[in-house]
Amino acid sequence: MSSHTDxxxxxxxxxxxxxxxxxxxxxxxxxxxxxxxxxxxxxDVDPTVAESVAARVGAAHSTSIDALLGDPDVDIVAIxxxxxxxxxxxxxxxxxxxxxxxxxxxxxxxxxxxxRISAVSQETAVPIIVxxxxxxxPGWIAASEDWGELPEHAHTIxxxxxxxxxxxxxxxxxxxxxxxxxxxxxxxxxxxIKGALRGGVMGLAIHDLPLIRRFxxxxxxxxxxxxxxxxxxxxxxxxxxxxxxxxxxxAMNNTWxxxxxxxxxxxxxxxxxxxxxxxxxxGSAVATLTQxxxxxxxxxxxxxxxxxxxxxLAALATGExxxxxxxxxIDDLTFALDIAEATVTHVDTRNAVVEGARA
Amino acid sequence: xxxxxxxxxPEAREAGAITLSVASLPESFGPAGDYDxxxxxxxxxxxxxxxxxxxxxxxxxxxVVVVNPAPEDTDDLDDAAQQNGTVVVLDQRWASNPAAxxxxxxxxxxxxxxxxLDVVATAPLxxxxxxxxxxxxxxxxxxxxxxxxxxxxxxxxxxYTATAVLANGAxxxxxxxxxxxxxxxVNITMLTDDGGARVTLPDPVAAWPATVKVTxxxxxxxxxxxxxxxxxTTWRRLKExxxxxxxxxxxxxxxxxxxAIASLT
Numbered sequence: 001m002s003s004h005t006d007x008x009x010x011x012x013x014x015x016x017x018x019x020x021x022x023x024x025x026x027x028x029x030x031x032x033x034x035x036x037x038x039x040x041x042x043x044d045v046d047p048t049v050a051e052s053v054a055a056r057v058g059a060a061h062s063t064s065i066d067a068l069l070g071d072p073d074v075d076i077v078a079i080x081x082x083x084x085x086x087x088x089x090x091x092x093x094x095x096x097x098x099x100x101x102x103x104x105x106x107x108x109x110x111x112x113x114x115x116r117i118s119a120v121s122q123e124t125a126v127p128i129i130v131x132x133x134x135x136x137x138p139g140w141i142a143a144s145e146d147w148g149e150l151p152e153h154a155h156t157i158x159x160x161x162x163x164x165x166x167x168x169x170x171x172x173x174x175x176x177x178x179x180x181x182x183x184x185x186x187x188x189x190x191x192x193i194k195g196a197l198r199g200g201v202m203g204l205a206i207h208d209l210p211l212i213r214r215f216x217x218x219x220x221x222x223x224x225x226x227x228x229x230x231x232x233x234x235x236x237x238x239x240x241x242x243x244x245x246x247x248x249x250x251a252m253n254n255t256w257x258x259x260x261x262x263x264x265x266x267x268x269x270x271x272x273x274x275x276x277x278x279x280x281x282x283g284s285a286v287a288t289l290t291q292x293x294x295x296x297x298x299x300x301x302x303x304x305x306x307x308x309x310x311x312x313l314a315a316l317a318t319g320e321x322x323x324x325x326x327x328x329x330i331d332d333l334t335f336a337l338d339i340a341e342a343t344v345t346h347v348d349t350r351n352a353v354v355e356g357a358r359a
Numbered sequence: 360x361x362x363x364x365x366x367x368x369p370e371a372r373e374a375g376a377i378t379l380s381v382a383s384l385p386e387s388f389g390p391a392g393d394y395d396x397x398x399x400x401x402x403x404x405x406x407x408x409x410x411x412x413x414x415x416x417x418x419x420x421x422x423v424v425v426v427n428p429a430p431e432d433t434d435d436l437d438d439a440a441q442q443n444g445t446v447v448v449l450d451q452r453w454a455s456n457p458a459a460x461x462x463x464x465x466x467x468x469x470x471x472x473x474x475x476l477d478v479v480a481t482a483p484l485x486x487x488x489x490x491x492x493x494x495x496x497x498x499x500x501x502x503x504x505x506x507x508x509x510x511x512x513x514x515x516x517x518x519y520t521a522t523a524v525l526a527n528g529a530x531x532x533x534x535x536x537x538x539x540x541x542x543x544x545v546n547i548t549m550l551t552d553d554g555g556a557r558v559t560l561p562d563p564v565a566a567w568p569a570t571v572k573v574t575x576x577x578x579x580x581x582x583x584x585x586x587x588x589x590x591x592t593t594w595r596r597l598k599e600x601x602x603x604x605x606x607x608x609x610x611x612x613x614x615x616x617x618x619a620i621a622s623l624t
Contacts, residue, residue, distance in 0.1 A: 229530075245518055255550075269540050
């Protein structure tokens with residue numbers, strides 16, 4: 001499953017944003033790939049964080065995007081900043097002539113931004129990938145080479161996510177500095193519920209929406225049947241297209257036991273993929289593919305999807321591999337945005353019905 | 360030790376694997392030599408089964424086994440069973456699994472602090488969707504109690520999606536999937552803030568054990584597995600009630616399921 005590059009020199013990495021994801025996910029992943037990649041520059045708006053995180057890997061640090069993009073040692077840029085900055089930073093990285101760009105999901109907040117990114121990527125020929133880590137997981141990739149026509153024939157798709165607090169796994173991966181403070185939301189406020197559901201789709205479900213879209217040819221016709229909030233943070237969202245039933249489940253609570261699964265079922269075949277938790281270097285997903293009476297298990301492999309992303313970036317930067325089509329990235333994004341929007345609209349409609357019944 | 364004689368309709372014998380179940384309890388049950396005076400009557404649960412069961416009671420049956428009962432009003436039958444002291448047991452696909460007792464304890468003990476209940480039923484191609492909904496609801500009502508605001512969101516050839524709420528307001532998601540690619544079963548997952556319960560009840564075509572796992576801050580407990588099919592468990596329960604002279608609550612519990620299904624249509 002490896003995609004080792006034949007690069008003659010080690011590629012330099014610059015990271016925009018040095019929060020917990022950078023500290024606990026990307027730096028440990030890159031530490032396993034020192035033969036092909038090295039962190040050269042860390043940028044964060046907090047100079048103390050930038051300096052501290054950069055010192056861990058012997059990299060330069062700054063509080064300026066321009067400084068990082070102007071650093072000739074940086075070949076590959078990873079954008080790990082807050083969502084609202086992604087689009088502009090992706091465009092700036094492309095214009096800076098870097099060899100490849102990784103943008104954490106979502107890579108844009110609307111279709112217009114996505115189209116601008118696509119245009120710049122085409123103009124500059126800088127390859128972009130979005131950090132949908134599960135699409136780079138060797139377990140998923142192995143399953144994709146074996147699942148035959150299941151994506152065309154699946155009628156039921158499920159994504160189930162149960163996660164302990166992030167800190168549990170961050171602390172297994174590194175020593176975090178500057179953990180963001182959490183607030184206790186007021187769930188009696190319908191706007192808070194809507195915000196939580198939108199955040200659930202764009203922050204959590206989005207990890208697996210590209211997987212779901214792979215099995216949903218008519219994804220543009222997605223419709224929300226029901227959307228409910230799960231306390232303290234999570235969702236139960238039932239979707240359908242003309243040919244698919246899609247169920248999204250998530251609960252982030254105080255359990256110690258994570259579960260992260262993707263399932264696709266047709267009349268005569270079924271795929272279940274059990275992913276390892278984020279943050280920890282616990283190897284790949286395990287994919288169980290049943291076709292008729294035969295069951296095939298793929299994995300576990302030694303690395304996870306985050307490391308897979310970095311291997312892919314190295315291969316893109318050296319021209320060993322071709323980038324994904326911009327349209328595919330745009331479709332993934334618009335699929336997520338459509339679901340988020342329809343979810344909020346559904347909640348609005350339901351609230352209006354309840355209010356009407358009370359009047 | 361009594362041996363109770365058994366008569367069964369061909370449909371019940373087929374659907375309930377009655378020959379196998381009775382043969383596995385040879386000290387307790389045996390075939391009826393005198394068919395008309397058999398102690399136990401086994402019938403299939405197709406439409407009109409309550410009338411057929413009532414006839415069996417009138418004919419003097421001491422016990423009645425109903426295999427895969429379809430939703431029906433059971434009030435009159437329950438009255439007749441009470442008046443005649445007849446043991447009426449229901450052999451349900453998943454709800455009658457021997458692990459359901461432990462699963463019920465696990466699920467109900469955490470229902471008050473549940474965050475979500477997710478229930479997925481899988482059945483092979485050719486399964487009647489209405490029957491699958493009934494089997495799924497029978498299992499979930501057995502484990503979690505009555506559901507509120509039950510509503511069918513989508514129904515198609517290869518499955519369905521339904522929604523409900525628990526008494527504490529937590530969402531309940533129910534899904535049915537028709538596929539030959541997975542063993543027929545129902546998976547019931549209740550999550551709480553710090554753990555939950557996961558129950559898988561298999562089909563009774565073999566003595567596959569159910570799994571009941573309870574997760575909490577201290578770890579995870581797998582409830583001891585029971586290699587007994589729902590069919591055999593039903594017959595064993597019947598024997599215990601007949602010997603003890605007690606009456607089961609199957610019909611009253613089933614009334615809640617019938618009520619839930621009626622609310623869907």
